[in-house]
Amino acid sequence: MPATSAPLTPGLASFLKSLKTNPIDTSIDNLISLLKRRQIRHSRSCATATAYLLLRVISFCRTTDANKLIERVQSVGRRLMAAQPREMVVGNIVRRVLGLIRDEAEDDRDAEFALSDAGSESQPQTPRVLEDPSTPQDRDFLSVRHEGSERSSSRPPLTSHSTNPAPISMFSLLSGPEAESSLPGSPVPGSPSGRVTGHGSVRDIRAEVLDGIGEIIDELGQVDDQIAAYALDHIHSNEVILTHTSSTTVQKFLLKAAAKRKFTVIHAESYPNNHDATHATVSGTVSDEDDNLSFESFQKPLIALGITVILIPDSAVFALMSRVNKVILGTHSVLANGGLVAAAGTRVIARAAKVHQTPVVVVSGVYKLSPVYPFDFDSLIEYGDASNVIGYEDGDLVDQIDVQNPLYDYVPAELIDLYITNLGGHAPSYLYRIVSDHYRKEDISF
Amino acid sequence: MATAKDASAGSANKPFDIVATYNNLLRSDPDLTMPIAAIEALVLLLTHSPSSTISETLDLLEKSTADLKKAIPNPIGLSAGTDLFQRYLITTLQRPGQLGPAGDFNAIRAHLLSNGRLFIRRAKESRDKIATFGRGFVRDGSTVLTNGGSRVVASLLQHAAGEKGGPSAVRFRVIYVLSSAKGNLENHHAEPEGMETVRALRAAGVPVATIPESAVAYSLGKADVVIVGAEGVVENGGIVSRLGTYQIGLLAKAMGKPFYVVAESHKFVRLYPLGQYDLPIEQHVIDFKTDEDLTDEAHPSDCTDKAVLGEAVDFTPPHLISALITDSGVLTPSAVSEELIKIWF
Numbered sequence: 001m002p003a004t005s006a007p008l009t010p011g012l013a014s015f016l017k018s019l020k021t022n023p024i025d026t027s028i029d030n031l032i033s034l035l036k037r038r039q040i041r042h043s044r045s046c047a048t049a050t051a052y053l054l055l056r057v058i059s060f061c062r063t064t065d066a067n068k069l070i071e072r073v074q075s076v077g078r079r080l081m082a083a084q085p086r087e088m089v090v091g092n093i094v095r096r097v098l099g100l101i102r103d104e105a106e107d108d109r110d111a112e113f114a115l116s117d118a119g120s121e122s123q124p125q126t127p128r129v130l131e132d133p134s135t136p137q138d139r140d141f142l143s144v145r146h147e148g149s150e151r152s153s154s155r156p157p158l159t160s161h162s163t164n165p166a167p168i169s170m171f172s173l174l175s176g177p178e179a180e181s182s183l184p185g186s187p188v189p190g191s192p193s194g195r196v197t198g199h200g201s202v203r204d205i206r207a208e209v210l211d212g213i214g215e216i217i218d219e220l221g222q223v224d225d226q227i228a229a230y231a232l233d234h235i236h237s238n239e240v241i242l243t244h245t246s247s248t249t250v251q252k253f254l255l256k257a258a259a260k261r262k263f264t265v266i267h268a269e270s271y272p273n274n275h276d277a278t279h280a281t282v283s284g285t286v287s288d289e290d291d292n293l294s295f296e297s298f299q300k301p302l303i304a305l306g307i308t309v310i311l312i313p314d315s316a317v318f319a320l321m322s323r324v325n326k327v328i329l330g331t332h333s334v335l336a337n338g339g340l341v342a343a344a345g346t347r348v349i350a351r352a353a354k355v356h357q358t359p360v361v362v363v364s365g366v367y368k369l370s371p372v373y374p375f376d377f378d379s380l381i382e383y384g385d386a387s388n389v390i391g392y393e394d395g396d397l398v399d400q401i402d403v404q405n406p407l408y409d410y411v412p413a414e415l416i417d418l419y420i421t422n423l424g425g426h427a428p429s430y431l432y433r434i435v436s437d438h439y440r441k442e443d444i445s446f
Numbered sequence: 447m448a449t450a451k452d453a454s455a456g457s458a459n460k461p462f463d464i465v466a467t468y469n470n471l472l473r474s475d476p477d478l479t480m481p482i483a484a485i486e487a488l489v490l491l492l493t494h495s496p497s498s499t500i501s502e503t504l505d506l507l508e509k510s511t512a513d514l515k516k517a518i519p520n521p522i523g524l525s526a527g528t529d530l531f532q533r534y535l536i537t538t539l540q541r542p543g544q545l546g547p548a549g550d551f552n553a554i555r556a557h558l559l560s561n562g563r564l565f566i567r568r569a570k571e572s573r574d575k576i577a578t579f580g581r582g583f584v585r586d587g588s589t590v591l592t593n594g595g596s597r598v599v600a601s602l603l604q605h606a607a608g609e610k611g612g613p614s615a616v617r618f619r620v621i622y623v624l625s626s627a628k629g630n631l632e633n634h635h636a637e638p639e640g641m642e643t644v645r646a647l648r649a650a651g652v653p654v655a656t657i658p659e660s661a662v663a664y665s666l667g668k669a670d671v672v673i674v675g676a677e678g679v680v681e682n683g684g685i686v687s688r689l690g691t692y693q694i695g696l697l698a699k700a701m702g703k704p705f706y707v708v709a710e711s712h713k714f715v716r717l718y719p720l721g722q723y724d725l726p727i728e729q730h731v732i733d734f735k736t737d738e739d740l741t742d743e744a745h746p747s748d749c750t751d752k753a754v755l756g757e758a759v760d761f762t763p764p765h766l767i768s769a770l771i772t773d774s775g776v777l778t779p780s781a782v783s784e785e786l787i788k789i790w791f
Binding site (some may be wrong): 433 | 528534537582583585769770774775776777778779780781784789
């Protein structure tokens with residue numbers, strides 16, 4: 001019950017605390033209502049909450065059958081996504097967990113074919129060997145890479161075992177009839193029976209899935225530092241950088257570069273939804289909302305490192321753009337076509353940068369990358385509290401005019417020059433590749 | 447080598463005519479696309495050939511493919527099919543397993559021969575698949591501009607209209623660009639391609655406006671999205687499509703309208719055209735003439751020229767394309783090269 005953690009305002013911290021004690025269904029309902037009430041917002045908080053919840057869901061799911069596990073996660077995932085469809089990270093995390101389960105189930109089947117449990121047992125542990133808090137970014141970087149490469153390399157043998165080779169989607173037209181109907185392809189004589197009986201009974205895939213979720217959670221915690229590791233490649237001495245909103249990812253990125261180089265930061269204040277937080281970030285008086293977890297408890301402001309920070313109103317962006325060398329933006333979520341949904345005002349900045357041919361760099365964790373194709377841009381944009389624009393003190397005015405406060409902007413791919421994720425820098429047109437590395441096709445619309 | 451020579455000599459003697467087979471296949475089934483017809487023709491060729499070794503078969507395939515490409519004025523679409531078939535054979539043969547080099551070559555032949563129908567069915571199914579992927583692109587209250595006689599676009603739009611009593615029919619309107627190249631001529635009764643789709647959509651209750659190509663710029667302001675089909679999708683993600691698609695793409699870009707291409711993934715061609723005049727086909731779209739030339743030639747040539755114009759294609763470069771809706775998902779143009787690389791290397 002959230003009531004047990006009375007001193008906390010409902011949010012991520014209280015949710016994580018209650019997760020340990022509450023029964024699983026209560027926790028699900030709890031998160032759904034938190035998402036609905038927008039008491040958990042920010043991509044990372046939503047992602048963390050989802051990951052922890054799924055961790056519980058899976059560890060309490062008393063089944064060894066991968067399909068049942070997938071069904072369970074799907075049903076929970078659907079409810080979470082329906083609760084707040086615009087927080088796309090929720091769907092992303094659910095899809096990644098589904099992908100994990102599918103991978104493990106397939107590895108399992110593979111192992112049965114190879115008739116060697118030892119090989120499959122050692123394989124998922126390879127990334128864990130490197131687990132060492134002293135080199136967090138390398139570890140996670142490796143493990144994510146490893147995951148991707150492993151997946152792509154593990155697929156072809158798998159399909160070639162079960163049926164005619166069909167690893168390539170373009171061949172799907174010509175390949176053997178349907179999966180098992182052409183059995184001549186399966187080489188090991190005893191394997192068909194092994195597949196039928198041995199499925200899941202050999203070992204519990206949940207342990208590995210739970211490990212995998214643990215890695216996702218680790219990734220969520222380290223993503224900013226990993227991205228910041230690329231800072232020195234992109235920020236050079238005496239450059240003028242323009243940024244927007246109080247994104248911690250951007251701040252860490254700038255701070256990392258500030259440790260070595262001197263540059264100037266122009267910070268647009270992003271009135272009316274984020275200006276308080278932005279002011280606090282600039283002046284270093286961060287009294288962080290409980291939403292942002294303790295891992296970034298205190299952060300030195302850029303000015304403490306001798307960086308010149310110029311705070312400007314959003315309306316001055318275009319005027320100053322001609323002097324800016326680079327625009328660095330945070331984002332809410334990134335879409336499969338290379339476009340992104342970010343705090344309102346981002347599109348204006350990106351557009352202004354385009355006019356002045358200023359490079360636009362977006363820093364974002366891979367967890368924000370959604371496989372969803374934006375069919376309808378308008379539906380992605382959330383509208384927030386109108387009283388941020390005009391307070392209710394101005395009662396007369398509120399009666400007479402219609403006040404709107406969109407929280408997000410859709411920025412099309414052609415306005416972005418580069419994405420920096422925890423995997424490195426990517427052109428917007430390359431994002432489809434990262435999507436296909438991280439999400440299984442069958443999970444994209446579940 | 448000797449066997450290969452024999453095979454080609456043998457096939458020359460054979461009554462089997464790959465070109466005629468291909469044309470027959472295309473005529474017999476209006477739903478058949480060029481690449482699939484080419485694959486079908488090659489499968490039939492294998493049925494008729496007694497070859498039993500791998501190199502013999504590959505040689506035969508290569509030769510017949512070349513013949514076929516030579517005989518067809520615009521082989522871009524069909525080359526997608528023949529290439530895919532050839533690569534499929536080679537990769538299957540290289541793969542370990544019973545169908546590989548160690549196994550019986552006849553097994554793979556038998557598989558191909560027995561599943562000929564299946565390929566066609568799958569090719570048609572992939573259209574339905576695309577239609578389900580593509581439904582999201584047609585929104586309630588939107589207006590779609592389209593052109594040509596693409597069967598995939600037709601199936602997508604009909605799917606969206608929910609003619610099969612689907613649960614949620616989208617209410618949308620269609621602006622259909624009808625090619626005037628054929629309609630203007632003396633064979634006025636031959637209706638422009640796409641009329642069939644127009645009728646089907648109207649029957650399904652979708653309001654359709656038909657416009658000539660000259661009215662595209664004028665009408666585009668009323669359209670929310672452009673959806674076109676393609677004859678072939680080339681390596682850089684551009685498309686080869688019915689003449690007039692390029693200008694629609696340019697106009698859509700200029701007006702900031704999303705331009706989507708609907709194509710099955712078996713239409714991906716290994717081709718990298720650098721521009722309009724770099725396509726490996728000969729077409730007389732631009733034909734300079736003086737009065738003298740005109741008097742020299744009688745009108746019969748005029749007739750053939752126009753007929754060619756109806757079949758002419760152009761190349762729409764990738765930067766004009768917002769996304770490709772294929773049976774393997776919604777791809778950005780740059781993803782096409784990767785799919786192609788996967789089958790070739």
